[in-house]
Amino acid sequence: MFDEEGYRKLFVEESRENHENIVNNLLALENGEDQHTAIDEIFRSAHTLKGMSASMGFDAMEHLCHSMEDVFSLIRSGQRGVTASLTDLLLTCTDAIEGMLDTIEAGGTPSDEQSGSLVQELRAFTEEESPDEPTVSHDAPSPEPAGKADGRPVYTLTIAIDPSSTMKDIRAMLLLQNLQEIGTILSTNPMQELLEDGKFDGPFEILIESEAGEDALRTVASGTEISLLDLSVPQSPQAIFPEASEEAQTPEPDLEPEAAVPSPQAQRVAKSEKSREIKNIRVDIQRLDRMMNLVEDLVINRGRLELIAKKHGIKEFDEALSMVGRSVSDLQNLMMGIRMMPLERIFNRLPRVVRDVANHDGKEVEFTVEGGETELDRSMMDGLSDPLLHIIRNAVNHGIETPEIREACGKPPKGSLRLTARRDKDNVIIEIEDDGAGIDPERLRKKAVSKGLMTPEAAANATKDDLVSLLFEPGFSTAETITDISGRGVGLDVVKKTIASLKGTIKIETEVGRGTKFELVLPPTMAIIDVMMVHINGMRCAIPVSNVVEVAQTRPEAIHRIGNSEAILLRDQTLPLHRLEDMFGRTEKSDTLVVLQNDGRRCCISVDTVDGQQEVVVKPLSRIAGNCRGISGITIPGDGDVVPVLDVNTMI
């Protein structure tokens, strides 16, 4: 049942996750975060990749991963340090792996050319006697390499933090910090980063090596809002890391990743992974879509059943049907929830981008990401990725100045770039804020005139907001020269269009010398929207609430004919009036008007009645229906009726 294609798909999917894990941990390592965990994670992922690619017969990839694993087993055992040039080399390796995965995904087999001389370079590193470059040093107390067991006792602490704690992440951080003072934390479950981000529920475990004794540990591990649930009998480190150094020297060329004997440490990580994985299973996105379609079919058929039930009036049948109805609604809500994904999925690749652009431009950037757990419909993720990438690249490329300029301006040499996401009522808000040079409105003013977008008079009178909004005009870019990073022919106009296609908006705030902030406001999902239900000529129709300005009553004499079309004067504003006759036929009752807007422009339509507002699932039109102008899709509200959704964009 599982053919070659199935394996290939799974292989690519899991390899990409491991690839991403290596990249992220390399960056974490470079930033001086917990070395121990990062090195373990990289080793584990390289090992997994090696095993999997060997199983699939992708020799070129196996060789490359094998060499990376060799390098990391030396680092792990403390025989080599992590240098800046090694990080670069390893990142180049991950690029090669990514290229190979692309090849594999396209049905090909990676070749040795794709890894070039990387394997030799890695080998040179493992064979070299001693590193002559200074290793990247970190101020944070870094745990000793696991292989160096020096006989200190190791304890497992099981800790619970009071659920009523206001900042449990900081509580956990304080605890870890205090424990570091009397010992060396070998590992935590969940990982330290997760603990420090508050991403844990219930008790967690800390494996600590300490000579301070049980009592000291008990004191430190039971502070405010912290309780020590369990403290295990001390074990000698050897019991936990048997033959660690031996294992490091003889990495096994395993064919089955599962059958591979990973190092004891990797086993430990794998164990903690395993306990997490039981709760999560992998589902193909297409299957999810099919499930969603089936649920919608259920909704439609429930509506039909209800009609039949009404005809016959059987009480028991009605009762059973209402139970089914409730389950169907619950199922529909559940499916919507499953479609949501944390933004982390696309945020994760950004630190690498920032690093590369900053290195390329000789800039120093501190990149912080917050709110990665905020959820968005997965169908919107792909669309959002490129605009974000563009804005982030722009911020480093054009926003943040070089350290010299920054110092001359009295700013810290290291620029700051913040990416934050949060849920605000019905929207997801993503902000990208830098403390760079900002955008000079005067330069925009000159450019607007020279590009012929504004007359000199208009430009002279333009407000800062007017000028900044010019950035979204096609072909308008403030950069004097096109760089190979930001200037790829894609401008902010494309970014704005893409965000608009996701039903979102984008806004820029900028202050010369202080920095620039982009604000993206997006609906969390496009599949469910709030619509106003109306009747036009006796037929039902849905209008997205985001397009509705107001509902107004009018008298027939307020409608004026202008040439072939009609218009109405509403509070000193002349609005074109559309009757949508070719869609719904002429309606005689035209005293109720709905004023619509899209991108700042308005018009109105006449309707018979306004029935109310409701959340609905919008389905795209099937290809058989062809391209219907004016209709963006159809929706099936609870009663099983099929209702068209107006595409206001094409009407204005």
Next chain:
Amino acid sequence: MGRILIVDDTMFMRTLLKNILFSGGHDIVGEAADGAEALAKYRELKPDLVTMDVVMPNVNGIEALKAIKAADPAAKVIMCTAVGQEQMVKLAVKSGARGYIVKPFQAPKVLEEVKNVLSA
């Protein structure tokens, strides 16, 4: 019981905290309204513990904390914070803060944290 220095830019919060700490039997040896004053008072009074507001004009709580820790690495400083300042508090913890209390203050929690940090 400890000798405590309270640092906060508002008299309101200082008074509130003073009353809570008094009720717990602590000695309030001094008060400071900003970070610069905090360092001077710390040097002068050598308190057992400092409660430090995070957001203050001129020299903020984080900078004051760093200055105090530089003058006395063994200094025990508790940050006074509010929901939404998690990132700042994390920075403070990395800079050597020993604990934190969250506004609006709950007397038992404040006293528990002060006691734990003093006895550590």
